[in-house]
Structure formats: C-alpha cells, structure tokens
Amino acid sequence: MDKPLLEVRNLKTCFYTEDGVVPAIEDVSFSLGKGETIGIVGESGSGKSVTALSVMRLIPYPPGKIECGEIIFKGENLLAKRMDEMRRIRGNDIAMIFQEPMTSLNPVLTVGQQIAEAIQLHQQLGREDARDKAVSMLKSVGIPSPQRRVDDYPHQMSGGMRQRVMIAMALSCNPELLIADEPTTALDVTVQAQILELMMALKDDLGASVMLITHDLGVIAETADRVIVMYAGKVMENAGVKELFRRPAHPYTVGLLGSIPNLDEDRARLQSIDGIVPSPFDMPKGCRFHPRCSLAMDICRNEEPGFVSIADGHDVRCWKYA
Amino acid sequence: MLRFIGKRILWMIPLLFGVTLMVFLILHLTPGDPAALILGDAADQQTIEMLRHEMGLDRPLPVQYLDFVWKAVRGDLGTSIHSKRPVVSELRSRLPATLELACTALTLAVMIGITVGIVSAVKRYSAFDHAMMLTTLVFASMPSFWLGLILMLVFSVQLGWLPAVGRGGFVHLILPAVTLAATPAALIARLTRSSMLDVVEEDYIRTAHAKGLSEEVVIWRHALKNAMIPIITVIGIQFGGMMGGSVVIESVFAWPGVGKLMVDSILTKNYPVVQGGLLMMAVIVSLINLAVDVTYGLLDPRIRYE
Ligand SMILES: Nc1ncnc2c1ncn2[C@@H]1O[C@H](COP(=O)(O)OP(=O)(O)OP(=O)(O)O)[C@@H](O)[C@H]1O
Numbered sequence: 001m002d003k004p005l006l007e008v009r010n011l012k013t014c015f016y017t018e019d020g021v022v023p024a025i026e027d028v029s030f031s032l033g034k035g036e037t038i039g040i041v042g043e044s045g046s047g048k049s050v051t052a053l054s055v056m057r058l059i060p061y062p063p064g065k066i067e068c069g070e071i072i073f074k075g076e077n078l079l080a081k082r083m084d085e086m087r088r089i090r091g092n093d094i095a096m097i098f099q100e101p102m103t104s105l106n107p108v109l110t111v112g113q114q115i116a117e118a119i120q121l122h123q124q125l126g127r128e129d130a131r132d133k134a135v136s137m138l139k140s141v142g143i144p145s146p147q148r149r150v151d152d153y154p155h156q157m158s159g160g161m162r163q164r165v166m167i168a169m170a171l172s173c174n175p176e177l178l179i180a181d182e183p184t185t186a187l188d189v190t191v192q193a194q195i196l197e198l199m200m201a202l203k204d205d206l207g208a209s210v211m212l213i214t215h216d217l218g219v220i221a222e223t224a225d226r227v228i229v230m231y232a233g234k235v236m237e238n239a240g241v242k243e244l245f246r247r248p249a250h251p252y253t254v255g256l257l258g259s260i261p262n263l264d265e266d267r268a269r270l271q272s273i274d275g276i277v278p279s280p281f282d283m284p285k286g287c288r289f290h291p292r293c294s295l296a297m298d299i300c301r302n303e304e305p306g307f308v309s310i311a312d313g314h315d316v317r318c319w320k321y322a
Numbered sequence: 323m324l325r326f327i328g329k330r331i332l333w334m335i336p337l338l339f340g341v342t343l344m345v346f347l348i349l350h351l352t353p354g355d356p357a358a359l360i361l362g363d364a365a366d367q368q369t370i371e372m373l374r375h376e377m378g379l380d381r382p383l384p385v386q387y388l389d390f391v392w393k394a395v396r397g398d399l400g401t402s403i404h405s406k407r408p409v410v411s412e413l414r415s416r417l418p419a420t421l422e423l424a425c426t427a428l429t430l431a432v433m434i435g436i437t438v439g440i441v442s443a444v445k446r447y448s449a450f451d452h453a454m455m456l457t458t459l460v461f462a463s464m465p466s467f468w469l470g471l472i473l474m475l476v477f478s479v480q481l482g483w484l485p486a487v488g489r490g491g492f493v494h495l496i497l498p499a500v501t502l503a504a505t506p507a508a509l510i511a512r513l514t515r516s517s518m519l520d521v522v523e524e525d526y527i528r529t530a531h532a533k534g535l536s537e538e539v540v541i542w543r544h545a546l547k548n549a550m551i552p553i554i555t556v557i558g559i560q561f562g563g564m565m566g567g568s569v570v571i572e573s574v575f576a577w578p579g580v581g582k583l584m585v586d587s588i589l590t591k592n593y594p595v596v597q598g599g600l601l602m603m604a605v606i607v608s609l610i611n612l613a614v615d616v617t618y619g620l621l622d623p624r625i626r627y628e
C-alpha cells in the first residue's frame with residue numbers, strides 16, 4: 001500500500017483561557033491516502049475545526065497551542081517546520097475552505113485580487129498572468145462572465161458565489177490536500193448540493209485528497225471514503241464509510257445515525273441524542289460519552305477506554321469491544 | 323460621485339447659516355461696545371454714537387445680520403476695525419501660517435499615531451504596547467497649552483535648541499507642530515490599535531493566513547485597509563479640532579496664523595474679523611468632513627454614493 005499523504009498521530013491542542021486550560025482535542029489520530037476523502041463528523045464543539053486548523057498550524061496563539069503529536073504530510077512532520085516553511089505549504093500544498101463565505105473574504109479587495117494573490121505567491125506568476133489564472137479559476141468554478149466578475153468585490157456576490165470564489169482560491173495552486181470546514185453549512189439548501197458536487201468534481205480532476213468536516217451524515221455517505229467520528233475532543237470511531245453505515249460500532253455513532261430520520265430530511269442536525277456535550281472544564285471521568293450512553297457499564301464511569309480494532313480499518317473507543 | 327460631492331456642498335449652506343447666526347448673536351449680545359473700545363475711555367457719548375452710526379451698529383440686529391450674510395456671499399467680510407483692511411485680505415495673509423502648522427501637525431499625528439497603533443496591536447501586551455498605551459493616555463488627556471509650555475521651557479528656555487516663538491524656517495515649526503499633534507497622535511494610536519485588534523480577529527484574516535501570506539502582507543494589505551475605515555473618521559475630526567486647537571497653540575507660540583488673529587480680535591472686540599474668521603473655519607471644517615466621506619468610499623467598496 002502507498003504511504004498515506006497525511007498522517008495525524010496523537011494530536012493534542014489546548015487553549016489557555018482565563019478559566020483554565022481547555023484540551024480542545026486530544027489523542028487524535030487518523031490517516032488519509034492520496035486522492036481519498038475523509039469525513040469528520042461530530043456535534044458542535046467536538047473539536048473538528050481545531051483538528052483542521054491544527055493541520056494548517058493556524059491555531060491562534062495565544063490562546064491556542066498544539067501540545068504534542070505529529071502531523072506527517074508527505075513524509076514530513078509539519079509540527080517540526082519553521083513558520084516560513086509552513087507558509088510555503090499553506091495555500092500551495094494544503095488549502096482550506098471555511099464555513100462562512102460571508103466573512104471569509106476580505107471586503108475591501110476584489111475577488112480577483114484575492115485569488116491572484118495566492119497564485120502570485122506560490123507560482124511565481126506576474127500580475128497579468130495571475131489575473132488571467134484567476135479568471136480561468138472563476139470559470140472553472142462555474143461563475144458566469146468571469147472576465148467581468150473578477151473585478152467584483154465580495155459584497156457584490158451571493159453566498160453561493162462567494163463559496164465558489166473560496167473554492168477557486170483554494171484550488172488555484174493545485175493543492176494535494178484540501179481541507180473543507182463545513183463548506184456548505186452556511187448556504188441555502190438548494191445551493192449546498194451544487195457547491196459540494198463542484199468541490200468533489202474539481203478535487204477528482206486534481207487528484208487531491210480532502211478532509212471534509214460536516215454535521216451532515218448524508219454528505220458523508222455521498223462523498224467520503226473514510227469517516228472519523230469525534231466526541232468531546234476525541235476520536236470515538238474511525239472506519240471506512242460503507243463499514244460505518246453498515247456496522248456502526250460506537251454507541252455515539254449509532255446515536256448519530258439514528259438521528260437521521262430519513263434521507264429526505266437529512267438536514268436534521270446531529271442533536272437528537274439525549275443529553276448535551278460535556279463542558280471541557282467538566283469532562284466526565286472514564287468514557288466521555290458515558291452520561292449519555294444507554295449501554296454504560298461500571299468501568300465506563302471510571303476508566304477511559306482505549307482504541308480497539310474490531311475489523312480491518314475499523315477502530316472504536318468503547319469498553320463494549322475491549 | 324460628483325453628484326454626491328455637489329449635494330454635500332449644497333448641504334453646507336444651511337450649516338454655514340447656522341454657524342454665522344450663532345457667531346453673530348454671541349458677538350453682539352455679549353457686553354462691550356466696539357465703538358467705545360476703539361475710541362478709548364476719553365471719548366464722550368456723542369462721538370461714540372457717531373462712530374456706532376458710521377459702523378452700522380445702530381441698526382436693528384436682523385438687518386445687521388442679513389447685511390453681513392449678503393456681503394459674505396459676495397466674498398466681502400467687512401473691514402477690520404483696527405487695521406481698516408478688508409477682513410478677507412487679513413485672513414488670507416494669515417491662512418498660510420495656520421495651514422502650514424495644521425498640515426504639519428496632522429501629518430505628524432497620522433504617521434506617528436498609525437505606526438504606534440499598528441506596532442502596539444501586532445505586539446500586543448509587549449513592553450512597547452504597555453508603554454505606548456500609558457504614554458498615549460497621558461498625551462490624550464493633557465491640555466495642549468500646558469504641553470506647549472513644557473516643551474517651550476525644556477527645548478528653548480533650558481536647552482536653547484529651538485526657537486520659542488514666531489514663524490520662520492522649519493525649526494520654528496517643530497515645537498508648535500509637535501504640541502498640536504500630541505493629542506491627535508495619541509488618539510489615533512489608541513484607535514488604530516483597537517481597530518487593528520478587531521480586524522485581525524476577522525475570518526478573512528484567517529483566510530489570508532491560510533493562503534500562506536506572510537505576516538507583513540496580512541497586516542499591511544489585508545488588515546490595515548479595513549482597520550483604516552473607522553480611523554479616517556477620527557483623523558477628520560482631529561483635523562477639524564486642530565483648526566480650533568490652533569487658536570490656543572498659535573497664541574502660546576506667537577504663531578502668526580488665523581488662530582492668533584482671532585484671539586487678538588476677540589480681545590479687542592474686532593468683531594468683523596472674528597465673524598469672518600469663524601466662518602472661514604466652518605467652511606474648512608466642512609470641507610474636511612467632505613474629504614473624509616470621499617475617502618471612505620475609496621477605502622470601502624461597500625459604500626455607494628447616491
Ligand atoms: N479560540 C478559542 N479559544 C478557546 N477555546 C477554543 C477556541 N477555539 C476552540 N476552542 C475550544 O475547542 C473546542 C472545540 O472547538 P471546535 O471549533 O473545534 O468545534 P467544532 O467541532 O468545529 O464545532 P462546530 O461544529 O460548532 O464548528 C470548543 O468547545 C472550545 O472549547
């Protein structure tokens with residue numbers, strides 16, 4: 001088997017807040033092969049964005065800090081890199097699309113300037129050439145009359161269009177890894193599918209790998225090869241997508257899947273499991289999910305379960321399988 | 323855009339009416355008779371009455387006001403009671419000195435204020451930041467005439483490095499310009515810092531970092547232009563304030579500008595000069611505000627003029 005493009009091992013990122021140290025993610029490990037798509041799901045606050053930002057080393061410091069772990073990208077540990085080396089990777093080898101198309105673009109620069117900027121930086125193209133490339137990127141993401149829209153400011157575009165611009169910007173330097181943090185959550189339902197389809201088609205053209213963060217298990221089912229399920233900062237289950245939907249093992253995953261009533265209403269967010277996500281200041285002892293787990297046993301309340309492999313490429317953090 | 327500017331200039335008319343009316347009333351309702359002041363204590367009542375008649379001061383106030391406005395529209399602001407020269411030419415001969423001082427002070431305030439603000443924001447909570455926030459707090463709250471006197475005492479009286487009063491070459495400009503710039507520079511620095519700190523939290527700054535741009539490019543290209551939008555307002559207000567502040571500073575440093583002329587004229591009840599001077603200041607301040615609004619549009623593409 002090929003070496004994976006990205007391998008995250010035992011990643012831990014903390015925030016040093018006024019109220020104390022918050023371990024936002026802990027012991028996060030997964031790997032992503034070339035051309036593969038990995039889905040990351042979990043309720044709000046489970047650490048999905050922190051995981052993504054850690055890979056880019058964009059965790060704001062202070063208050064955030066990556067405490068330990070390894071992020072091996074193309075055989076090299078990103079955590080060992082200097083900032084100037086990181087900058088050559090960002091936007092070039094690894095690109096990111098954010099959730100909020102309304103606020104993720106700079107309001108005082110034209111979309112053309114914002115796309116061309118990355119191209120000029122990473123591909124050593126001149127002004128004119130970078131602009132031409134920006135126009136062709138806009139065309140490839142399906143923006144009509146790109147020659148004209150390249151000089152638009154973000155406020156002159158709809159949310160869907162802006163997210164297309166974000167995609168154009170992210171893909172303009174042919175990244176090998178695209179991180180998309182809930183790229184469609186903020187959009188109109190009708191636009192969501194189009195944007196997702198566009199993103200996945202372009203990703204296939206580039207042969208890029210994708211880390212797709214979403215609340216939407218329906219989206220995962222359609223796009224991902226592999227899924228990690230996160231809860232309270234930890235990976236609870238890691239499985240191939242078919243396996244996960246066929247044989248969900250972790251009680252939390254089972255709960256999530258149960259919370260999709262049917263595929264027509266797959267917009268139902270993942271909140272219908274009883275109970276709430278624990279506060280990071282008040283993490284339950286033992287299994288972090290035990291207060292909400294109907295299968296909790298004595299050991300669950302006292303000792304934290306480790307990862308166990310229940311099938312080839314299917315790992316679960318739960319005492320039931322230990 | 324041109325329509326916007328035209329419209330704004332039309333709007334200045336009622337504003338200037340208000341300003342002139344207020345100035346006029348204050349000057350004419352406060353005690354002290356210009357005719358008596360001119361003639362001195364020795365003059366008898368009859369001579370004073372004659373002069374009052376000559377100056378048109380015995381007419382009803384509304385008539386005097388309309389007369390003033392009507393002449394002002396045609397560029398005639400009356401004659402100075404003392405020099406007997408037209409007020410317009412008095413003002414014109416003093417204006418360059420005031421503009422020289424105000425523009426130097428503004429440039430100084432903007433350059434220092436914005437630089438300090440950016441560095442403070444980028445190096446938040448550093449020793450530099452703490453020192454600057456304290457310094458700016460002191461300058462922002464210190465009365466400028468007081469600062470002027472201290473500077474004068476230190477740099478001209480004690481050290482003898484710089485001239486204390488008068489206008490001449492660049493050296494004469496330093497002390498009054500620094501004095502006039504101190505408070506605006508402090509306010510601009512504080513605002514730049516807080517505005518930058520707001521902006522760097524924005525999502526698009528994260529996007530810029532995600533592209534691999536260097537810290538410098540992110541600050542100068544992505545953050546500053548957004549942060550400038552609120553700062554421009556304050557720069558405009560401060561520039562307007564400098565016009566007023568120059569009245570004090572010009573007196574302290576005997577700077578022969580409009581401000582000094584006004585103070586002298588107020589003391590001698592030379593009311594045509596005071597009226598004319600204030601009207602000119604009001605026009606200048608309105609034009610500055612207009613320039614601020616136009617600058618907004620250049621900085622922020624979301625603003626449309628209609
Ligand atoms: N800037 C920050 N300061 C302090 N704590 C933070 C910060 N960013 C994230 N955290 C902590 O990290 C935890 C995980 O946040 P994260 O944004 O990764 O969640 P998420 O899974 O992306 O949720 P969502 O679905 O709402 O986007 C939060 O609960 C919070 O405690």
Ligand code: SF4
Nearest residue numbers: 287290293300318319
């Ligand atoms: S370890 Fe126990 S509490 Fe946690 S998910 Fe498994 S069964 Fe439930």
Ligand SMILES: [Mg+2]
Nearest residue numbers: 048049050181
């Ligand atoms: Mg998130």
